[in-house]
Amino acid sequence: MNQPGICDYTNYNYNDEFWKKTNREYEHLLEVSMVNTLLSKHADKKNTIMDAGCGFGRLYPSYNGIFTNYILVDYAQSLLDEAKQALGQSQNISFIQQSLYDLEMEKKVDAIISIRTLHHLHDVEPLFKRLYNSLSDSGILILDIPNYYHIKNRIKSPFIKRIPKVKQSENFFNYDPDYIIRHLKKCGFSVIDQRCLGLFRSQVIKKLISPKLLVGIETYLNRWIKWLTITPSVVIVVKKCG
Numbered sequence: 398m399n400q401p402g403i404c405d406y407t408n409y410n411y412n413d414e415f416w417k418k419t420n421r422e423y424e425h426l427l428e429v430s431m432v433n434t435l436l437s438k439h440a441d442k443k444n445t446i447m448d449a450g451c452g453f454g455r456l457y458p459s460y461n462g463i464f465t466n467y468i469l470v471d472y473a474q475s476l477l478d479e480a481k482q483a484l485g486q487s488q489n490i491s492f493i494q495q496s497l498y499d500l501e502m503e504k505k506v507d508a509i510i511s512i513r514t515l516h517h518l519h520d521v522e523p524l525f526k527r528l529y530n531s532l533s534d535s536g537i538l539i540l541d542i543p544n545y546y547h548i549k550n551r552i553k554s555p556f557i558k559r560i561p562k563v564k565q566s567e568n569f570f571n572y573d574p575d576y577i578i579r580h581l582k583k584c585g586f587s588v589i590d591q592r593c594l595g596l597f598r599s600q601v602i603k604k605l606i607s608p609k610l611l612v613g614i615e616t617y618l619n620r621w622i623k624w625l626t627i628t629p630s631v632v633i634v635v636k637k638c639g
């Protein structure tokens with residue numbers, strides 16, 4: 398395997414190293430809760446959902462029970478195996494090892510979520526075309542945009558000229574959300590909702606306040622600030638428009 402240009406998680410213990418060893422309960426709960434709310438609110442049909450770049454299936458609780466069938470796609474077979482072990486064998490869950498650049502679905506799905514994956518994908522237009530072709534008419538895509546121009550960076554460099562894509566390291570990118578939205582529109586999507594995610598990504602705040610309370614506050618604040626692209630993660634909901 399090992400295709401060039403792909404961030405291969407095969408030999409990385411993502412769950413332990415990234416989630417368990419560090420204090421990220423707030424981020425996890427927030428993402429599960431936001432995705433769950435957005436899917437319940439915006440998905441017209443609730444038959445099949447795809448988790449694109451699913452990792453070890455961390456976000457399964459955000460769609461379990463809302464849809465009937467679940468398709469988990471990832472490039473790393475080791476993470477899919479971990480997901481299989483955690484979620485168990487069921488007729489309603491399929492695991493597909495595939496790069497999202499090569500994504501091909503036998504049947505269209507009603508919703509796709511892709512969380513924390515876009516920062517490993519540098520070629521957005523072919524990706525968005527694949528996602529568009531995988532969705533049924535009026536299907537929705539919930540996409541997490543790694544936002545370079547969040548409030549801390551804007552304060553640090555207020556007059557910086559914005560560029561569409563910032564390469565942080567090999568196979569790791571942050572984006573200008575406007576650039577991503579422009580490309581989504583070009584590929585036939587229209588934006589129907591948005592959220593700011595990660596207002597409290599600070600070790601000090603996370604040590605002082607419980608994750609559940611932080612999630613409650615952030616969910617509440619999103620009523621007013623959801624269209625501001627001030628957080629390190631901007632989650633948008635787009636719909637196929639024809």
Ligand SMILES: C[S@@+](CC[C@H](N)C(=O)[O-])C[C@H]1O[C@@H](n2cnc3c(N)ncnc32)[C@H](O)[C@@H]1O
Pocket residue numbers: 403404405406449450451452453454455456470471472473476495496497498511512513514517518
């Ligand atoms: C940061 S992890 C996020 C996993 C999961 N979405 C979550 O939030 O827990 C990024 C995931 O994207 C997958 N990935 C990276 N490039 C990919 C590609 N081209 N096609 C499919 N999956 C890819 C990795 O294997 C990894 O599981």
